[in-house]
Amino acid sequence: MTQNANAARLPADVLDWVSSQMGDVVDALDTSWPRETSRVWCVTSSTGRAYVKISPSASDFTQEIGGYSYAKRALPEPERPRLLSTHDGLKALLSSLQPGVVMRGLPLEPAEELSAHTEAGRLLRRWHDHSGAAPVEDRDVARKRVTELADEARACRPSMSELLDPFQVSLLTAAANELPELAERNASVTCHGDFSTRNWLWDRSSMRLGVIDFERTGPGYIVEDMVWLYGALWLTRPSLRRAFFDGYGRALSGHEERLLQLLTVRLGVSYWHTGLTTGRDELVERGRLGMDLLSKHLDPEDRV
Template identity: 45%
Template sequence: MTQHPLTDDLRRWIASHLPGADTVTDVSWARDSSRVWRVAAGADAVFVKISPTTREYEREVRGYAHATRALCPDTAPRLIAADPHLRALMSSPLPGRVVRDLPLTRAAERRVHEQAGRLLRRWHDHSPPPTARDRAAIRAAVAEQAQEAATCLEVTAAHLDDAQRAVVRCVRDELPQLAETMPVVYRHGDHATRNWLFDAARNSVGLIDFETADHGIVADEFVWLYGALWSTRPDLKTAHFTGYGRLLSDDEERVLLLLTARLSVSYLRSGLTKDRPDLVERGRLVLARMAHQAR
């Protein structure tokens, strides 16, 4: 993975909030837009992040403020400093390790999912009411996803069976109308195991990374989990919603399926157009599961 050095401006900004910083470790995700460092000054450590865009910077600042209101200090990091010109954020460390790659037993996975569900419910329960602008943005985003599904279908139709083509057409035709009736919350926006930290010493789960936090429909919060994990591990879905405190309604379940089908056919189109066999395989696999669920 490419290492990202700190710029002089960023070093000066860090020094103004953490004097004596002597250790910098690049902990960015393996994608071009990720810029995250762990910075230590002796025993004191912080995380420093450069947001990819101004929009994501603003979302993350609001997300940290929401986490402070909604979540206990040991389940979410706290924002120490932020600079809009650098798009830089400095946050406190949170105990634990990223759940995505942890070798957990099946029973431990269920406990983690239940705790994550409980944490997300606290996040949602403290949602500020959506404004008319928020609702308009949600409506536009859903319409865009429905249109994307239609576009993807034109490119991928020859690679799909009848059931898969049918579920993508359902995304195009059903999603906008169904979404109008869905509950709206202030979403975390990337509620995936890569953003859960499990602290084995305290047997607790924490939540990180708020750059996509914004108002949206509840079902959209679970798309990654449903496509990547829950469709083959229904016990994890059950555990998560046990912690969350309620099941999804039938209409929410339908919207979740359609949103996941939209994502999978998008993967497939990207894989075909970019010659990415990994995306092709991922798209085909998840779309086949969604078509099976739709039946």
């Protein structure tokens, strides 16, 4: 087998498997995100290029295979990668490259950025609409998870109340009390599960957007695919929200908007609380910033 030193950074058994699928690997660029559970390489072989990913667990591996299957049905090929091969024992997936580059951190002119967010809205609407009527078991899964998030918010409240201002405490209380009822009032769909700009690929030549990473694909509520966008972008950049929903094709209902707000509250407090209990200052800062943004930007009627 011909390989360079960079290719050797792949685990030997994974390298052998990829070579059996693609021919001799001559390069393997580590493209993992900076977290322990992310293990992804862009591999170049004698026959072409592809991505290889090692899932962190057997359940993640199974869920991502299901996500690829759903993506194939819901989206045209330019908007999603093809699953080329899998290896159960290695929990490894081999997938095709897509046009474009990751959106997060990509310097774009304002008009182009708005276009990208409009395309993201269109893509997500196609993704959600493909769900059709969710079966009972999927609705139960979605409802159970949101109820567990409400329980988490309730459990965090005693230790976090002294660190939050009165309005933030009221938001945390609302998350604990209202999330289960809101789950009953919202229809469940198949969510992407991590629909953030780090998983968007923007192709400047075609002005089209694609999506990657399906290990969290599963039953949920449409706004669960918008929590990161809401907390990280929309609160301070409403023009991006307008562009996104121009593409999505409809505004959120009142129940959907409230679910989005309170899921974002739960996430912010969860970051903060987890950071305090694990000594991770970056999580504390992320949670504090998120809660401060919510306090500043929620409309007066949302403060009740």
